[in-house]
Amino acid sequence: MDLYSAPLSCSLASHVALIEAGLPANYHYVVLSKRQTLEGQDYLKVAPKGQVPALKLDSGEVLTEGPAVLQWIADQNPAAKLAPVAGTMARYRLQEWLNYLSTEVHKMVFATLFNPAQPAEAKAFARTVVAAKFDHLSSKLEGRPFLIGEDFTVADAYLGTILNWCKPAGVELSRWPVLEAYHQRLMARPAFAKAVASELEARARMAA
Ligand SMILES: N[C@@H](CCC(=O)N[C@@H](CS)C(=O)NCC(=O)O)C(=O)O
Secondary structure, three states, X not given: OEEEXXXXXXXXXXXXXXXXXXXXXXXXXXXXXXXXEOOOOEHHHHOOOOOOOEEEOOOOOEEEOHHHHHHHHHHHOHHHOOOOOOOOHHHHHHHHHHHHHHHHHHHHHHHHHHOOOOOHHHHHHHHHHHHHHHHHHHHHHOOOOOOOXXXXXXXXXXXXXXXXXXXXXXXXXXXXXXXXHHXXXXXXXXXXXXXXXXXXXXXXXXXX
């Protein structure tokens, strides 16, 4: 299986999930501005939407959209408990979180803050919205180790990835001590440490 990702972007969550699930994969890094992998492969031939993550399965099928990719990975190794069993209420809670993170936090807030084409008014609006989103997340994580129950799930892989963006986006995470402590716990997990180190190394190769 092959994961196509861009260093420290939303695809980091899929990278972390693969490691947490103990699934072997080949990692390909995409230079999004060129729609090309570091090896020079035309990324649009792999994933015509041009976005990461994309997971090429051993069957040759290519799966895209982070929430779908994350759940597929989780379902390959149920013993790792990265997602509750399909059909249970807990699984719908996971999907509820993945959708919230994707639409309300990733896209509405951070995609706006990072996009140089967005006008200053849109960025100012995103900065007001982030407070409401983080207040909500913080209230849900108060006194709990993870978003759902006692186990780390792929929703935590996604939220940890998003919280990494606070510093480069100029969002002061220390305003939410619960989220800051949660972020530190996630970054201390071996899977996050390994994936982040590998993606930083890929980013340095891209810059060279
Ligand atoms: N709906 C997609 C969005 C993925 C996405 O926004 N990926 C970003 C990186 S975090 C990307 O590929 N950006 C380049 C682009 O949109 O052209 C998903 O959930 O996977």
